Amino acid sequence: MKRILTIIGARPQFVKAAVLSRLIQTNIWNKKFEEILVHTGQHYDKNMSDIFFDEMKIPKPAFNLEVGSGNHGKMTGEMLIKIERLLFKVQPDYLLVYGDTNSTLAGALAASKLHIPVIHIEAGLRSYNMLMPEEQNRVLTDRISSFLFAPTQDAIDKLKNEGLTRGVYMVGDIMFDAALFYKEIISENILGFLKGKFYFDKFALATIHRAENTDNKFRLSQIIEGLGLIPLPIILPLHPRTKKQLDLFGISVPQNIIVIEPLGYLSMLELEKNSECIFTDSGGVQKEAYFFGIPCFTLRDETEWIETIEKGWNILVGASRDNLLNAFLNFNKPSNLPPLFGDGNSGSKILEILHNQ
Ligand code: UD1
Ligand code: UDP
Numbered sequence: 001m002k003r004i005l006t007i008i009g010a011r012p013q014f015v016k017a018a019v020l021s022r023l024i025q026t027n028i029w030n031k032k033f034e035e036i037l038v039h040t041g042q043h044y045d046k047n048m049s050d051i052f053f054d055e056m057k058i059p060k061p062a063f064n065l066e067v068g069s070g071n072h073g074k075m076t077g078e079m080l081i082k083i084e085r086l087l088f089k090v091q092p093d094y095l096l097v098y099g100d101t102n103s104t105l106a107g108a109l110a111a112s113k114l115h116i117p118v119i120h121i122e123a124g125l126r127s128y129n130m131l132m133p134e135e136q137n138r139v140l141t142d143r144i145s146s147f148l149f150a151p152t153q154d155a156i157d158k159l160k161n162e163g164l165t166r167g168v169y170m171v172g173d174i175m176f177d178a179a180l181f182y183k184e185i186i187s188e189n190i191l192g193f194l195k196g197k198f199y200f201d202k203f204a205l206a207t208i209h210r211a212e213n214t215d216n217k218f219r220l221s222q223i224i225e226g227l228g229l230i231p232l233p234i235i236l237p238l239h240p241r242t243k244k245q246l247d248l249f250g251i252s253v254p255q256n257i258i259v260i261e262p263l264g265y266l267s268m269l270e271l272e273k274n275s276e277c278i279f280t281d282s283g284g285v286q287k288e289a290y291f292f293g294i295p296c297f298t299l300r301d302e303t304e305w306i307e308t309i310e311k312g313w314n315i316l317v318g319a320s321r322d323n324l325l326n327a328f329l330n331f332n333k334p335s336n337l338p339p340l341f342g343d344g345n346s347g348s349k350i351l352e353i354l355h356n357q
Helices: 011-024 050-055 072-090 102-113 133-143 153-161 174-182 190-198 217-229 240-249 265-274 283-291 306-310 321-329 346-355
Strands: 002-008 033-039 094-098 118-121 147-150 168-170 204-207 234-237 257-260 278-280 296-298 314-316
Touching (some): 002 011, 011 033, 011 094, 011 283, 033 346, 072 102, 102 118, 118 133, 118 346, 153 168, 168 346, 190 265, 217 240, 217 257, 234 265, 265 283, 296 321, 306 314
Parallel strands (some): 002 094, 147 168, 278 296
């Protein structure tokens, strides 16, 4: 029996963990692995955290470190101290982290210092923009991980360019496993509810939360103005960070934008699947747009998910009002949607590899 201590803390990590944590509880794996889930508390609002555990049936974390929000140093430092304490107590065989948040780096660093092998799921992603906290987190995490589970060949190539070839496996994208599994589960009909309340038929979906957009008044204003020019209602489940910044900058939201609270994953999938197109600066949402064959306009200057751009389904529009509108008006839907993110069995492949160590 191998003991895995899994560190999660932010919304996209709950989605990814849901897949592996469910698998570990099945008869095939529950005698081979024991998972101890640790929530750092980085995200804590009900609809940024609990709703995912409830809807997706993620086991309740054994520990919640309740670190909350703060500057990067404070947040990461507090996590580091508390995770190290847990590592002494729990003595796991592995520490597992997902993605590129501060929770990811803190977990990886704490374990690496104690010579506990680190498993990094979603390894090899790069934007090559070291100003992004996520880029710093993922580069450093990859460097100190023993198992680097990469979603795509592009990620493998990027790791190789940095001299990282040991312990690297291409397993597909665990978010694709999640989307395939949970899209079959009936949600609460958020679309019916919103259509009944706001009277619309076709719509676009938008999400905004990247620091580079939310913390820059010009960029945030341009994005909001650009969305205001789109001739469709736009549903915007608003990340608390963005809500705070819109208030701080005094940016008002145009009439075609329907602002709602952040959604649970099942409702989010329902909206994504039924939207005309998606405007987002999220990593996960760009991929989900591709899974469902929905055109995506990415509100960033670069993306880690370049395959979706190469296949013509995703356009980088930056934070420019005019680029956003022009890209929308001139978009031609590609005729095919080749699989880019594996076969939906990424979680099983990861457990197989770990079991065979
Ligand atoms: C974090 C990750 C980012 C990921 C995103 C997913 C880092 C550096 N960033 O960004 O990579 O894409 O999560 O959503 O780890 N807040 C609340 N309630 C919450 C959570 C946050 O009000 O439950 C507000 C607080 O004002 C907080 C701000 O949002 O200061 C930012 O939260 P934080 O976790 O620092 O970063 P995110 O922008 O969420
Ligand atoms: N998501 C959600 N509700 C929302 C916004 C996003 O369930 O209101 C889901 C989304 O479908 C995806 C994940 O959260 O599975 C992506 O998280 P986020 O955009 O916060 O972070 P990123 O992927 O950019 O790190």
